[in-house]
Amino acid sequence: MPDQTRLEVALEALAPGRVQSLRLDGDRASVILDATGLSGEGQKALEADARALLAEQGAGEVRVLLTSDRVKRQLVAVASGKGGVGKSTVAANLAIALARAGRKVGLIDADIYGPSQPKLMNVEGSKPQARQKTLIPVPTPYGVPLLSMGQLVAADQAIAWRGPMAAGALAQLAEADWGACDTLVIDLPPGTGDVQLTMIQKYRPTGAVIVSTPQDLSLIDARRAIDLFAKAGVPVIGIVENMAGYACPHCGEISDPFGSGGAEAAARELGLPFLGRIPLDIAIRTASDAGEPPAAGTGPHGAAFTGIATRVAAWLSKGAPHAADQ
Structure with missing residues (x-):
C-alpha cells in the first residue's frame, strides 16, 4: 500500500x-x-x-x-556596448528587485565567455539538473532561479567557442524549464556579436536595458548597442548610468572619475528614458563579491536598484510589445 x-x-x-x-x-x-x-x-x-x-x-x-497555464513571459535583455561597466551587477540586482516587487523572475547568464552570475547570486558550485535534456534552473537565496554557463563548466576553464557553439549554449539556457516565471532577465555579453544576434532573432526580447558609465568611450559603445536593438525592432526600455560618482570613505567628498551625467544626457538626446544611476562605491563591489546583492537588502544602494526596477516594471506593465507566449 x-x-x-x-x-x-x-x-x-x-x-x-x-x-x-x-x-x-x-x-x-x-x-x-x-x-x-x-x-x-x-x-x-x-x-x-x-x-x-x-x-x-x-x-x-x-x-x-x-x-498548463500559458505564461505571458517577458524577456528583459541587459546589455552594454563594452565590458567593465557593471552590466552583470545591474542584471542581478534588477532581477532581485523585480522579484521583490512581485514578479516571478528567472535570470539567464548569457555572458557565455565571462559568466559571473553564480558568484553574484551566491550559488557557486551548484549544478543544474536536467529532465529529458531540458535544464532545470538552480534556485538562489533571493528567489530568482538561475542558469549560467558558469554552472556548466569549471570555474577556471576557458570557454573558447566559436559563434555556433555559443549560440547553442544560449539555446540550452533560454529553453530550460522556467516553470511559472513571467519575467526572464538576460545578462548579455558586452558588444554586438553572435550571442546578441541569436537572442534578438530567435527569442525576441520584450525590451532592452542599456548599461553605461558616464565616460564618453562607454557612451559611444552604448550607442552601438542601442542601434543594434533599434535595427532589430526591439524597444530600448532605458539607460542606466553605473559608476556615477565616488564618495571618499574618509572625507565624504564626491568625485567623478568616469565623468558625470553622460548617460543621462545621452538618453535625453536619443529620446530614451533614463532609468537611474548607481554610484561607484566599494560597498557594492564587496557585497557583490560576497554574493550579497544590494537589492536584496534595505540600504541606500539597494534603493537605487529598486528605483530602476520600478521603472522597468512600469514599462513592462504597459503591455510592452514582443511579449511572448511561452
Missing part, C-alpha cells in the same frame, strides 16, 4: 513546484501536475517519470493529469 507522505515527498523531488494534488484510494494513485512552460516532449517525459515513480512506490493503478 503506497504511503501518502512518502509519495508527496518523492513527487516533489521529481518535479519541484509542479505537484498540485495527490490522491490515494487504496492502491490507486491520482496526481495532478503543472506542466506550464514544458515542451510537448517535456510534458511526455514528466508524465512518464511520474507514472514510473508512483508504480515503484506501490501504486497498482496510476492516473496522471497534466495542466
Whole structure:
C-alpha cells in the first residue's frame, strides 16, 4: 500500500513546484501536475517519470493529469556596448528587485565567455539538473532561479567557442524549464556579436536595458548597442548610468572619475528614458563579491536598484510589445 507522505515527498523531488494534488484510494494513485512552460516532449517525459515513480512506490493503478497555464513571459535583455561597466551587477540586482516587487523572475547568464552570475547570486558550485535534456534552473537565496554557463563548466576553464557553439549554449539556457516565471532577465555579453544576434532573432526580447558609465568611450559603445536593438525592432526600455560618482570613505567628498551625467544626457538626446544611476562605491563591489546583492537588502544602494526596477516594471506593465507566449 503506497504511503501518502512518502509519495508527496518523492513527487516533489521529481518535479519541484509542479505537484498540485495527490490522491490515494487504496492502491490507486491520482496526481495532478503543472506542466506550464514544458515542451510537448517535456510534458511526455514528466508524465512518464511520474507514472514510473508512483508504480515503484506501490501504486497498482496510476492516473496522471497534466495542466498548463500559458505564461505571458517577458524577456528583459541587459546589455552594454563594452565590458567593465557593471552590466552583470545591474542584471542581478534588477532581477532581485523585480522579484521583490512581485514578479516571478528567472535570470539567464548569457555572458557565455565571462559568466559571473553564480558568484553574484551566491550559488557557486551548484549544478543544474536536467529532465529529458531540458535544464532545470538552480534556485538562489533571493528567489530568482538561475542558469549560467558558469554552472556548466569549471570555474577556471576557458570557454573558447566559436559563434555556433555559443549560440547553442544560449539555446540550452533560454529553453530550460522556467516553470511559472513571467519575467526572464538576460545578462548579455558586452558588444554586438553572435550571442546578441541569436537572442534578438530567435527569442525576441520584450525590451532592452542599456548599461553605461558616464565616460564618453562607454557612451559611444552604448550607442552601438542601442542601434543594434533599434535595427532589430526591439524597444530600448532605458539607460542606466553605473559608476556615477565616488564618495571618499574618509572625507565624504564626491568625485567623478568616469565623468558625470553622460548617460543621462545621452538618453535625453536619443529620446530614451533614463532609468537611474548607481554610484561607484566599494560597498557594492564587496557585497557583490560576497554574493550579497544590494537589492536584496534595505540600504541606500539597494534603493537605487529598486528605483530602476520600478521603472522597468512600469514599462513592462504597459503591455510592452514582443511579449511572448511561452
